Amino acid sequence: MNLLEATGVVKKYANHLALNNVDIHVPENEIFGLLGPNGAGKTTFIRIINHITMADQGEILFNGKPLTSKDIYRIGYLPEERGLYKKMKVGEQALYLAQLKGLSKKDAYNKLKYWFEKFEIGAWWDKKVEELSKGMQQKVQFIVTVLHEPKLLIFDEPFSGFDPINANLLKKEILELKENGATIIFSTHNMSSVEELCDNICLINKSKTILKGHVNEVKQAFKSNQVMINFIGDEELFKQQLNGNYHLQSIDEKQGSFLAKVQMKKESETNQLISSLLPDFKILGFNEILPSMDEVFIKAVQQSNANQ
Amino acid sequence: MNKVFLIIQREYLTRVKKKSFIIMTLLSPVIFAAMMVVPAWLSSQKDTNEKNIAIEDNSGLYHSAFKSSQYIKYQYLKPESASNKKEIINNKIDALLVINSNLLHNPDDIHLYSDGQVTLDVINHIKQNINSHLRTEKLSSYNIEGLDEKIKEINKVKVKINTIRLDDDGTEKQSSAEFALAIGMISALLIYFIMIIYGTQVMRGVIEEKTNRIVEVIISSVKPFQLMIGKIVGIGLVALTQFFLWIVLTAGVVFFVQLSFSGGTSDKVEITQTVDTPQEVGTQSADQAHEVQKTINKILGILKDANMPLILGLFIFYFIGGYLIYSALFAAIGSAIDNETETQQFVMPVLLPLILSIYVAMAAFRSPHGDISFWFSMFPLTSPVVMMSRIPFDVPLWELLLSMTILTASFIFFTWFAGRVYRTGILMYGKKVSYKEIWKWFIQAGK
Numbered sequence: 037m038n039l040l041e042a043t044g045v046v047k048k049y050a051n052h053l054a055l056n057n058v059d060i061h062v063p064e065n066e067i068f069g070l071l072g073p074n075g076a077g078k079t080t081f082i083r084i085i086n087h088i089t090m091a092d093q094g095e096i097l098f099n100g101k102p103l104t105s106k107d108i109y110r111i112g113y114l115p116e117e118r119g120l121y122k123k124m125k126v127g128e129q130a131l132y133l134a135q136l137k138g139l140s141k142k143d144a145y146n147k148l149k150y151w152f153e154k155f156e157i158g159a160w161w162d163k164k165v166e167e168l169s170k171g172m173q174q175k176v177q178f179i180v181t182v183l184h185e186p187k188l189l190i191f192d193e194p195f196s197g198f199d200p201i202n203a204n205l206l207k208k209e210i211l212e213l214k215e216n217g218a219t220i221i222f223s224t225h226n227m228s229s230v231e232e233l234c235d236n237i238c239l240i241n242k243s244k245t246i247l248k249g250h251v252n253e254v255k256q257a258f259k260s261n262q263v264m265i266n267f268i269g270d271e272e273l274f275k276q277q278l279n280g281n282y283h284l285q286s287i288d289e290k291q292g293s294f295l296a297k298v299q300m301k302k303e304s305e306t307n308q309l310i311s312s313l314l315p316d317f318k319i320l321g322f323n324e325i326l327p328s329m330d331e332v333f334i335k336a337v338q339q340s341n342a343n344q
Numbered sequence: 345m346n347k348v349f350l351i352i353q354r355e356y357l358t359r360v361k362k363k364s365f366i367i368m369t370l371l372s373p374v375i376f377a378a379m380m381v382v383p384a385w386l387s388s389q390k391d392t393n394e395k396n397i398a399i400e401d402n403s404g405l406y407h408s409a410f411k412s413s414q415y416i417k418y419q420y421l422k423p424e425s426a427s428n429k430k431e432i433i434n435n436k437i438d439a440l441l442v443i444n445s446n447l448l449h450n451p452d453d454i455h456l457y458s459d460g461q462v463t464l465d466v467i468n469h470i471k472q473n474i475n476s477h478l479r480t481e482k483l484s485s486y487n488i489e490g491l492d493e494k495i496k497e498i499n500k501v502k503v504k505i506n507t508i509r510l511d512d513d514g515t516e517k518q519s520s521a522e523f524a525l526a527i528g529m530i531s532a533l534l535i536y537f538i539m540i541i542y543g544t545q546v547m548r549g550v551i552e553e554k555t556n557r558i559v560e561v562i563i564s565s566v567k568p569f570q571l572m573i574g575k576i577v578g579i580g581l582v583a584l585t586q587f588f589l590w591i592v593l594t595a596g597v598v599f600f601v602q603l604s605f606s607g608g609t610s611d612k613v614e615i616t617q618t619v620d621t622p623q624e625v626g627t628q629s630a631d632q633a634h635e636v637q638k639t640i641n642k643i644l645g646i647l648k649d650a651n652m653p654l655i656l657g658l659f660i661f662y663f664i665g666g667y668l669i670y671s672a673l674f675a676a677i678g679s680a681i682d683n684e685t686e687t688q689q690f691v692m693p694v695l696l697p698l699i700l701s702i703y704v705a706m707a708a709f710r711s712p713h714g715d716i717s718f719w720f721s722m723f724p725l726t727s728p729v730v731m732m733s734r735i736p737f738d739v740p741l742w743e744l745l746l747s748m749t750i751l752t753a754s755f756i757f758f759t760w761f762a763g764r765v766y767r768t769g770i771l772m773y774g775k776k777v778s779y780k781e782i783w784k785w786f787i788q789a790g791k
Binding site for chain 2: 052083086087088105108111113115117118119120121122123124132133134135137138178180
């Protein structure tokens with residue numbers, strides 16, 4: 037079941053097309069990666085979901101029904117461009133933002149107490165925002181985003197400004213939110229965190245979706261038929277064996293064994309390659325090399341740009 | 345609606361709780377009151393040091409001319425003691441007045457010696473004493489019967505013009521041009537300053553939200569228009585609060601100061617009293633107390649006739665209308681730019697009609713029903729200031745209604761216009777904005 041279904045979304049600005057017939061389906065209770073180069077149209081799409089701007093065309097279903105402005109109570113949005121009133125006290129401000137999301141003052145207060153304790157920032161309650169570091173402010177903002185327990189959470193570059201320790205804490209929290217039933221749209225340029233967290237992804241380039249699917253499927257689709265072979269035997273013989281049929285990209289000696297990166301022409305050659313090596317070498321490992329999400333991103337965007 | 349209320353509440357409370365607001369609110373009435381009280385107080389401060397003036401009357405004509413007052417004491421010197429002027433002055437005498445001949449023939453032959461500058465009060469006192477003596481002497485020389493009474497009568501003649509306005513139906517109303525002018529001037533200036541001060545506060549608030557990057561966080565929960573209206577109304581309420589507190593506190597301070605400085609009514613009369621012929625001071629202060637009472641009654645009467653509820657009501661209406669128009673424009677400007685240094689090119693055109701309106705208001709005092717006054721009190725960007733300056737001069741009802749209708753329609757239009765620019769502007773960063781660009785946002789927001 038999809039929590040969010042956007043079909044044929046078009047958004048035009050005065051002199052450019054921000055979204056061109058975009059379809060994005062976000063399955064329920066998943067972390068969904070919304071990826072793309074700068075200016076691809078991600079933020080526009082997120083703003084349409086949040087009712088900040090309106091789509092010119094297209095249909096957006098939320099929980100099976102057309103998205104209305106009432107639904108923003110069930111959405112939590114952490115924008116990339118985010119900040120707080122500098123002169124306001126932390127607690128006061130958190131209460132204000134929570135009330136704007138429809139919580140009663142008392143509810144908001146109790147929930148804030150819980151989260152402030154969880155993040156060990158209870159002592160900041162009466163501090164002015166300008167006294168906090170950027171990372172501290174980000175924590176407060178994260179809390180305010182998730183406080184009203186929305187069904188859909190949208191995080192735009194949530195880790196910016198966090199040190200590794202706090203980034204890990206945040207990752208843990210995001211996974212916990214998912215466990216508790218939330219659906220999360222996660223927009224970032226940090227591909228390693230996509231690999232760590234995301235289930236499905238969608239890649240937007242130049243206002244169009246160019247790639248979508250589960251992270252593993254996407255990687256499979258972009259794999260380049262490379263294998264990593266760990267063997268014991270003669271290096272020169274190994275090179276001769278490959279000669280002509282396979283391309284050796286690199287070979288390193290490591291504690292008596294060799295690690296070789298080999299490029300095949302087709303995936304189906306795998307068994308052939310193994311059987312050709314078996315008589316002369318002791319094979320310790322034979323792994324298919326899957327591309328990193330970074331590589332997938334770059335390849336997909338380059339291909340799409342070349343096609344235009 | 346509930347959210348707009350939350351926004352209003354935040355905008356209001358954060359500003360009212362600011363130290364600068366509290367200081368300004370408490371300090372300004374003291375300054376206002378000081379501006380009113382200090383000049384009056386200063387002028388009431390007679391030199392309370394006793395001044396002793398010796399008189400050397402060599403003509404022998406003026407032994408009864410000088411009457412000592414509370415602080416100025418005269419003493420006649422015996423003719424033989426008049427030797428060394430310097431010696432006399434050192435000896436507990438502040439000044440020495442020397443008259444050598446008949447002043448009716450030689451008016452210049454009177455000299456005042458002292459070791460320092462003599463105060464104006466002393467000189468005036470001497471002048472009045474001798475003048476009054478000489479006048480009486482001159483009049484006596486005509487040998488008119490019952491002269492003393494006649495002189496007293498002459499001194500009592502005083503003319504004050506009462507201005508009375510005839511209404512259409514012929515009823516008479518006492519009017520006071522000075523008073524009308526004061527009311528018009530004060531309300532026009534107040535509106536002018538409030539629109540500038542609080543209009544720019546709205547602009548700063550919008551820029552603050554933009555530069556702090558909080559705006560996107562908030563408009564994911566509320567509509568941009570709600571945020572804008574909440575801010576405008578919140579700051580408007582701050583303005584009203586400050587305005588109200590100023591009036592109450594100023595009145596309080598003035599009242600308190602008057603009470604503590606002058607004790608009773610008879611002393612207050614003293615403040616307004618100019619130095620008069622000394623021998624008449626006694627009867628005159630009673631006369632003047634009566635006079636002051638009459639003036640107060642008259643002002644109260646004019647206040648009643650001037651229809652204060654109407655003036656106050658219109659003041660609040662034009663204040664709200666004008667504030668809404670200008671703050672909406674300022675909000676649109678704030679949304680279009682990234683920081684305060686860029687405001688200039690957009691603020692100037694908005695301020696121009698406002699500045700112009702003050703000049704027109706000044707002209708309207710001279711000709712409240714002229715063409716210029718009329719048209720500028722209809723044009724919505726100038727009407728709040730210009731109309732307020734005309735109101736004490738009885739503006740026809742249809743003009744008032746027309747002007748108010750135009751103002752209402754305009755603030756609806758300007759808020760709508762500003763809302764559309766604002767919606768796009770607050771999410772634009774790092775773009776050099778031109779008028780053309782703003783126009784595009786306005787058009788585009790309509791799609």
